[in-house]
Amino acid sequence: MSGEVKTKKLFQYTYLLLIGGVIALLVGYFWLSQKQQRPGEPLEKVTLAEPTQPSAGPVYIAYIKGYFKDEGLDVTLQPHTSGKAALNAVLEGKADLAVVAETPIMFAVMRGEKIYAIATLFTSEKNMAIIARKDRKISLPADLKGKRIGVSIGTNGEFFMDALLVMHGIPVKEVKAVSLTPEEMFDSLVKGEVDAVSTWHPHLIRLQKKFGERAITFYGDGIYTWTFNVAVMQEFAHKNPEVIQRVLRTLIKAVEFIRENPDESRKIIADYIRMDESLLRELWGIYNFGITLEQSLLINLENQTRWAIKNKLTDKTKVPNYLNFIYLDGLKAVKPEAVTIIR
Amino acid sequence: MKIRTRLQIIAIFSLAIALVIGLVLFLTAQRVNKEISGLKIADEIAKGVFELNIITYEYLLHHEERMQTQWQLRHDSLTKLLTGEEFKSPERRLILDRMHQNLESLKALFSQLVENYKRRGRKESALSRELEERLAGQLLVKSQAMVSDASQLAEASRAEVAIAQQRSSLLVMVFVAIMAAIIAAVSFMFGRSVVKPIRKLHEGTEIIGAGNLDYRVGTTAKDEIGQLSRAFDEMIGKRKRAEEEVRLLQTITFAISETGDVHSALKIVLQKVCEATGWIMGEAWVPNSDGTNLECSPAWYSRVEGLEKFRKESEKFTFPLGIGLPGRAWSSKKPVWVGNVTLDSNFPRAEIAKGVGLKTAMAIPVLIGDEIVAVMDFFVFEARKEDERLLEIISSVASQLGSLIQRKRAEQEVRVLEEQLRQSQKMEAIGRLAGGIAHDFNNLLTIIKGYSQLSFGELKEGDPLRENIEEIRKAADRAADLTRQLLAFSRRQVMEVQVLDLNTVLKNLDKMLRRMIGEDIELTTLLFEDLGRVKADPGQIEQVIMNLIVNARDAMPRGGKLTIETANVELDKEYARTHVAVTPGPHVMLAVSDTGVGMTPEIKAKIFEPFFTTKEKGRGTGLGLSTVYGIVKQSGGNIWVYSEPGRGTTFKIYLPRVDELAEELRVKVEGPELPRGSETILIVEDDEKVRKLALKILEKQGYEVLEAGGGNEALEICRGLEKPIHVVLADVVMPGMDGRQFAEKLREVCQGFKVLYMSGYTDNTIAHHGILDEGLDFIQKPLSVDGLVRKVREVLDK
Known part of the structure; x- marks a missing residue:
């Protein structure tokens, strides 16, 4: 009888233990999953300097859609006329990111x-x-030899022109480079003060529209990839690694939104930077949005450096080690597969 | 093992298997994950080697610091990958070691490349150019070897993954097989331990339901179904015993309901119980008449021969409360079990029992409420342990018997009461008849007596007719006597009620009684001291006593004992319930007992009827006991007779006791001369002859007499009369207007007269239950000359 009771007790305990184990597992799982969400923390104030260009599209999307707030960031967008100006704001300490x-x-x-x-x-x-x-007898890149080419000196426009000329075997000395601001490009070409201009959108598309068949456009065919990047002071990155990660997460989310909702994204971007939406739609096909850190960035920077040294655009003669100027940890923490810089 | 336990074991076993399987699957998944990460590492190594090549290529182009840094970084990260813990198998470690060596070779080659560049600076030489080419070629070779090793590693991991997946599939199959086996085992177990026994149980219920209470499921299993089966069997066993009990009870009930008396009922019960239980002998004990002892009932039963001796000896025993087996059952009012009577200290018949070999005995009391009716004893030869169940069954039989006896008693009571009622109704009817006759008789006798007396008075002494008239008068007197007795019986006599002490009456009568009974009969009077008083007519009571004494004497022609007894008794409700016309309360009893011939019940039933006599012709009038009956009843009492042929007779009279003190017995003293008078008397009598006779008698005594045949005529006379009327002699019973009404009417016309009522018998006009209303004067018919003259004078002189 007592043996029976004991066995019964043993069974009861075993049952209880099993049920307890299952409950503990469930509770643990929920506790851990809850732990990942931490709402209610005060928003981090961040100023982001932007170039008022479609290429900064993910920033506008994130701002308008409130993704920054979702990540605990109170972002102020600081508009600038160019990326260079935006970077200057960072260098001067007027903004945190550019x-x-x-x-x-x-x-x-x-x-x-x-x-x-x-x-x-x-x-x-x-x-x-x-x-x-075309009326200046230019139909091939080789025809550019001896021609007057409008270019903004010291910009990637000049770098592109040099690269294109080299690629087609034309020494840079054999063209007449005419220094123009980006805004002067249109009028100069229309007036005929120059035979060609090395420029970028939207000036480029305006000219293409203006001239139509009467002009010819030479793209780089892979010699140059234009990038827009997010830059910060090194000190800021070291002090706010968490903010960097949040910014990156927000931008990744914004890029996903752009991929999934291109029409809405175009509308948001066009509205924000007060650009003709139809124009943006025309250009949309040549834009690639994506948060990455690629080996090509290094190579690009080095190529431009060598070009700058060669053209005496800088007094330095040695190519710096750009690995020291790229912050890998942020993106590595948020989206490691997006980092392809060899390390 | 219990089904519950089995199910629990299966549940735990299944859980354990599930746990083991889960664990193995988990480990397999871990293994697969590890192999997948191995695969990833192999990929990463291949990628790293490729990236080193890219940087080498860049370096060959630009010879810059960044490439060196990046090369070093990538080399370091690759080295880290190669020294990782992921690959433990010796073959893989071998590959890894080879890769490690190759990586180191790569590093050495790249370092040489860097050295070469540093040495030559920006000026290219053919030699350094050649070295650079060779180093580059060597770097490619080593890289190729590393990529190939990496793919080998990947292949090994893929093979491991495949094996692990195969293993887990096998395990899942095993699990499925085990679960299938468990399910099969459970269903088999259910079939064997649950379904089959339940089916058996179901069959059992059908068999039992069909009436076979002997069927048993008989499962030996120790599980719940086994318990259920055993409980079921036990229940059926109980049910069977209960049915047997009911059957025994029914048999006994049926048998005893057919019997008339307790003893034959007991005999049946003893026999049936012995037959049904296998006990050897049964006997019964009943309380004796005064309830002090249990005595042997004639009822007994034995299944075997040879116990007669025990029986004969037992008949000599009586058991008081608490003594012997019957006495114990009597005192405890519960069944008593004696395992061995020969060793029992409270078993007086131990020796006899030992002689015949009886051992175990039980005694079961038969009770009605708390009253013991009988005790039944049962015996067996062998020693037995107390069987509570048996005691219970026989107790219920005994209780059944008790109820039955009670019912019989009640039926008997009802019968007796009915008989008493019938008897009293008969007496009432006869009484009414006798009363009616007596009324007319009295008028006739008044005339006969009156005229014979008058005639006798007018004849001279020596006249031979005087003797004739004297005979007529005597006969008339006897007739009047009879009539009076009839009246007494019919309770129509007017009683002169007095508070009496019966002892005093008896003492006064003693001498006369002794004279009456003669010398052969011994008279004993047991007079209760402090005897209570009764209200009665002393003359009537004397007559009652004398009649009873005469009756007793006649019942003892050869002499005997005659006892007169008085006592105070309390008649309770119970007594009143069982005796017709008895009012409960304090009574005085007068009992007259003889040791004479006694009576049969048939005679007993008729003795109070008038003219019923057992005496030879001429000796009795047949009115003696009728008179007694009438007087007792008229006095508010009761009379009961107890008699058995050959055992004598007892008459018991109960008269209601009163608290008042006894009055002196009134004795009338009468003068020798008839009184005379000259007052005016009005006779109102519808019987003309009686009226004329009264007129004659009263006129002879000097009175002025007026007569009227009815109330109205009398009123007429009074209205015309100028002189006063002193006495109105009025018949109570007249057509049109009774005496009382007439007297009241007459008072409206004239006053100052007295009324003397006369009647052959009383009714409610002037008396209630024979007792005259206060202040009334009355004279009983038949009128005698003396009686009338003296009564009239008495009334006038009041």
Whole structure:
């Protein structure tokens, strides 16, 4: 009888133990999954300087859609006319982050500024071209020899022109480079003051529309990839690694949104930067949005550096080690597969 | 093992298997994960080697610091990958070691490349150019070897994954097989331990339901179904015993309901119980008449021969409360079991029992409420342990018997009461008849007596007619006597009620009684001291006593004992319930007993009827006991007779006791001369002859007499009369207007007269239950000359 009771007790305990184990597992699982969400923390104030260009699209999407807030960031967008100006704001301490092309970054590094590129958010191979007037007897790139080419000296426009000329066996000395601001390009070509201009969109598309069949456009065919990147002061990155990660997460989310909702994204971007939406739609096909850190960024920066040294655009003679100016840890923590820089 | 336990074991076993399987699957998944990460590492190594090549290529182009840094970084990360713990198998370690060596070779080659560049600076030489080419070629070779090793590693991991997956599939199959086996085992177990026994149980219920209470499922299993089966069997066993009990009870009930008396009922019960239980002998004990002892009932039963001796000896025994087996059952009012009577200290018949070999005995009391009716004893030869169940069954039989006896008693009571009622109704009817006759008789006798007396008075002494008239008068007197007795019986006599002490009456009568009974009969009077008083007519009571004494004497022609007894008794409700016309309360009893011939019940039933006599012709009038009956009843009492042929007779009279003190017995003293008078008397009598006779008698005594045949005529006379009327002699019973009404009417016309009522018998007009209303004067018919003259004078002189 007592043996029976004992066995019964044993069974009861075993049951209880099993049930307890299952409950403990469930509770543990829910506790862990709950732990990942931590709402209610105060928002981190961040100022982001942007170039008012479609290439900074993910920033506008994230801002308008409130993705920054979702990540606990109170972001102020600081508009600038170019990426260079935006980077200057960071260098002057007026902003925390800047959306900027690789060339201003290269020059800043050459000047000895302690900055980091934390991610590329935009690339395009057809954002820049040389457009030439056919009436100046230009129908092939080789025809550019001896011609007057409008270019903004010291910008990637000049770098592109040099690269294109080299690629087609034309020594840079055999063309007449005419220094123009980006805004002067249109009028100069229309007036015929230059035979061609090395410029980028939207000036490029305006000229293409203006001339139509009367002009020819030479793209780089892979010799140059224009990038827009997010840059910060090195000090900021070291002090706020968490903020960097959140910014990157937000931008990744915004890029996903753009991929899934291109029409809505175009509308948001066009509205924000007050650009003709139809124009944006025309250009949309040449834009690539994606948060990455690629080996090509390094190579690009180095190529431009060598070009700058060769053309005496800088007083430095040695190519710096750009690995020291790229902040890998942020993106590695958020999206490691997006980092293809060899390490 | 219990089904519950089995199910629990199966549940735990299944859980354990599930746990083991889960664990193995988990480990397999771990293994697969590890192999997948191995695969990833192999991929990563291949990628790393490829990236080193890219950087080498860049270096060959630009010879810059960044490439060196990056090369070093990539080399370091690759080295880290190769020294990782992921690959433990010796073959893989071998590959890894080879890769490690190759990686180191790569590093050495790259370092040489860097050295070469540093040495030559920007000026290219053919030699350094050649070295650079060779180093580059060597780097490619080593890289190729590493990529190939990496793919080998990947292949090994893929093979491991395949094996692990195969193993887990096998395990899942095993699990499925085990579960299938468990399910099969459970269903088999259910079939064997649950379904089959339940089916058997179901068959059992059908068999039992069909009436076979001997069927048993008989499962030996120790599980729940086994318990259920055993409980079921036990229940059926109980049910069977209960049915047997009911059957025994029914048999006994049926048998005893057919019997008339307790003893034959007991005999049947003893026999049936012995037959049904296998006990050897049964006997019964009943309380004796005064309830002090249990005595042997004639009822007994034995299944075997040879116990007669025990029986004969037993008949000599009586058992008081608590003594012997019957006495114990009596005192405890519960069944008693004696395992061995020969060793029992409270078994007086131990020796006899030992002689015949009886051992175990039980005694079961038969009770009605708390009253013991009988005790039944049963015996067996062998020693037995107490069987509570048996005691219970026989107790219920005994209780059944008790109820039956009670019912019989109640039926008997009802019968007796009915008989008493019938008897009293008969007496009432006869009484009414006798009363009616007596009324007319009295008028006739008044005339006969009156005229014979008058005639006798007018004849001279020596006249031979005087003797004749004297005979007529005597006969008339006897007739009047009879009539009076009839009246007494019919309770129509007017009683002169007095508070009496019966002892005093008896003492006064003693001498006369002794004279009456003669010398052969011994008279004993047991007079209760402090005897209570009764209200009665002393003359009537004397007559009652004398009649009873005469009756007793006649019952003892050869002498005997005659006892007169008085006592105070309390008649309770119970007594009143069982005796017709008895009011419960304090009574005085007068009992007259003889040791005479006694009576049969048939005679007993008729003795109070008038003219019923057992005496030879001429000796009795047949009115003696009728008179007694009438007087007792008229006095508010009761009379009961107890008699058995050859055992004598007892008459018991109960008269209601009163608290008042006894009055002196009134004795009338009468003068020798008839009184005379000259007052005016009005006679109102519808019987003309009686009226004329009364007129004659009263006129002879000097009175002025007026007569009227009815109330109205009398009123007429009074209205016309100028002189006063002193006495109105009025018949109570007249057509049109009774005496009382007439007297009241007459008072409206004239006053100052007295009324003397006369009647052959009383009714409610002037008396209630024979007792005259206060202040009334009455004279009983038949009128005698003396009686009338003296009564009239008495009334006038009041």
